[in-house]
Amino acid sequence: MNNLTLIQAVKDQKPLVHNITNQVVMNFSANGLYAIGAQPVMAHAREEVVEMASNANALVLNIGTLTGELVDSMILAGQAANKKGTPVVLDPVGVGATHFRTEAAKRIIDTVQLTAIRGNAGEISQLAGIDAEVRGVDATGEIDRIEVAKKAQRELDIPIIVTGETDVIVTEEKCLELNNGTPLMTQVTGTGCLLTAVVAAFLSVSETTLDGLVAAVSFYTIAAEVAAQTVTSPGSFQVAFLDALSEVGIDDCQKRLQIIREERS
Amino acid sequence: MNNLTLIQAVKDQKPLVHNITNQVVMNFSANGLYAIGAQPVMAHAREEVVEMASNANALVLNIGTLTGELVDSMILAGQAANKKGTPVVLDPVGVGATHFRTEAAKRIIDTVQLTAIRGNAGEISQLAGIDAEVRGVDATGEIDRIEVAKKAQRELDIPIIVTGETDVIVTEEKCLELNNGTPLMTQVTGTGCLLTAVVAAFLSVSETTLDGLVAAVSFYTIAAEVAAQTVTSPGSFQVAFLDALSEVGIDDCQKRLQIIREERS
Amino acid sequence: MNNLTLIQAVKDQKPLVHNITNQVVMNFSANGLYAIGAQPVMAHAREEVVEMASNANALVLNIGTLTGELVDSMILAGQAANKKGTPVVLDPVGVGATHFRTEAAKRIIDTVQLTAIRGNAGEISQLAGIDAEVRGVDATGEIDRIEVAKKAQRELDIPIIVTGETDVIVTEEKCLELNNGTPLMTQVTGTGCLLTAVVAAFLSVSETTLDGLVAAVSFYTIAAEVAAQTVTSPGSFQVAFLDALSEVGIDDCQKRLQIIREERS
Secondary structure (H helix, E strand, O other): OHHHHHHHHHHHHOOEEEEEOOOOOHHHHHHHHHHHOOEEEEOOOOOOHHHHHHHOOEEEEEOOOOOHHHHHHHHHHHHHHHHHOOOEEEEOOOEOOEHHHHHHHHHHHHHOOOOEEEEEHHHHHHHHOOOOOOEOOEOOOOOOHHHHHHHHHHHHOOOEEEEOOOEEEEOOOEEEEEOOOOHHHHHOOOHHHHHHHHHHHHHHOOOOHHHHHHHHHHHHHHHHHHHOOOOOOHHHHHHHHHHHHHHOOHHHHHHHOOEEEEEEO | OHHHHHHHHHHHHOOEEEEEOOOOOHHHHHHHHHHHOOEEEEOOOOOOHHHHHHHOOEEEEEOOOOOHHHHHHHHHHHHHHHHHOOOEEEEOOOEOOEHHHHHHHHHHHHHOOOOEEEEEHHHHHHHHOOOOOOEOOEOOOOOOHHHHHHHHHHHHOOOEEEEOOOEEEEOOOEEEEEOOOOHHHHHOOOHHHHHHHHHHHHHOOOOOHHHHHHHHHHHHHHHHHHHOOOOOOHHHHHHHHHHHHHHOOHHHHHHHOOEEEEEEO | OHHHHHHHHHHHHOOEEEEEOOOOOHHHHHHHHHHHOOEEEEOOOOOOHHHHHHHOOEEEEEOOOOOHHHHHHHHHHHHHHHHHOOOEEEEOOOEOOEHHHHHHHHHHHHHOOOOEEEEEHHHHHHHHOOOOOOEOOEOOOOOOHHHHHHHHHHHHOOOEEEEOOOEEEEOOOEEEEEOOOOHHHHHOOOHHHHHHHHHHHHHHHOOOHHHHHHHHHHHHHHHHHHHOOOOOOHHHHHHHHHHHHHHOOHHHHHHHOOEEEEEEO
């Protein structure tokens, strides 16, 4: 898997990842980005987001603890990134849980050119116009992640990552299903949000979007898997996961990578 | 103690706990709620709090890093929860330290029907109209927690938890004093705030308020006690505590529970 | 080193440290302050910052996730602290990365009497009017920290700490260079911000500014060094560092302290 060399490219290029993200995961996202060798910056004031995004190598828009002002900042930052050709990744946390989040996600999708969207099956269903129950910010019920990802990619014409028991990546060309990770990820807040930030970092050093998405998701879930080898509870897992994100290399990934589906989309 | 079965009820029912809380403890509160098997959501924009609170199983109002907008959001969310009969728990962080916090707490108490209030002796003294020194957000000086809790419960007609070296619960019917926990809890930020969130989760699966309060406080402080068996410093304690919150079960609690006072109030 | 007795003075006096700080590091800063024996409070609403700062023993102004409202609050709090003679320490996070941060830092410096400023070489260069590249919030490139610190101290007439591979302290009287710490500090978000808060705590119990700065920086970096003896990765380091901040005492510091330069400034 040649795209796994992107793990090293992040460490070498230390991309500056500008996060406009939620207050719950800011610390964990910053620490996770440092762990993989990227350089995080959090900034959300409308007075500075254009300048910050223009100088960054990637932009993360995460609607987890949204306000009206933050939506405006996200759109300003997103459009500034677009002007520079900088990758922009959206994490539509809890979209569908309230009308406010749903409208905000739509406004962002309509006004910013997104490089990718990452969410759980419930969130991506909402964006794809599939009727799914969303309570709070966690996925509920049984949803076919592959169908959801494909429909969202077609409807929005944006590469999609749907994470869950397996992780599905759908771009215009390909649909992949990856089977790495650990259920402990669902017991620590921000593991989805941090993946979105890691995806942004990888996209900034990748030639193609597909390579960036596959490398980011596989590396990230394999690091989680490695961390789960030594711990069984969520407090310890969070610590071990940050450690693993800084330690896991190409070799570990090549040994553990489980692509269980790969087809034209 | 039959009410300890609520520990399992939280895991089975996975209550959605809506938190309007302070920026210091958002991450720790979310991780603590996941650890006990509940489902946290943080949302504070006035555009969405009514909808989020209406769909939640419990609501936490925490005035730790308050702004004027947040007070409005808390009242909107609280009244929405009241309409649905959803438990609402207030954490009056630092009330008395500034007039702004004191007025905000009063406004919330006057306009929202609270299921319980949890605070330290200084904070609850303020609400009870007892003159106590409050500097910052930590309890200072010697205050009789039982007297404070009883007076606050009578004045406000709301069940009260006063936490400290021992923890006091006073409802209309009963006054209990529990003697579990560890001094390490005072060295980690947010241990009080997270207890408030855990109380909210337990109340959402409990038939009576008293049962919910006793089960939540005893389970939580016993988990802290278990965590403190293996660590002596605050960094490690925070991790071990999150682990213990996910591991400690009814048996541990039955063995360790120390109710040192139980009387009609 | 007599000023190392300040380590114990913090534990004895438990100074209340009021932080108006960024959302990324609030939790880590609060936990770090508890670990050293201080008492943190986070409050930023303009309705309460004057009252909170007036009652605090030290004030931290950190512009990491700035908004226009926060700048106003910082100035109000800073002036209230000035009236009481309370130490005020500025952390100019990411100054130079955007015009908004640069203007904000200048406004604070112009309107509040600061006891000290702590930043990395890029940030302090900006304040000193030296042309340095600042992208995001991390130091980039090779800058002579001693020159930068001396120039900033002269231009602003405020004691300066420049942190990096070695740490430089410059006051009106002296220039010191300390050589403790570990590279792991650069892999955990908020290690600079927490040092600023620790400096504020030490200043509140110190008779002279120089003593407070030297004791805070040496104690803090030595605790990091001690933590790094047992761990090699950033997740574990964060935990071990909080532990070490609560454990490291005068003896450890005396053994490990490396002042590699001390001269009149």
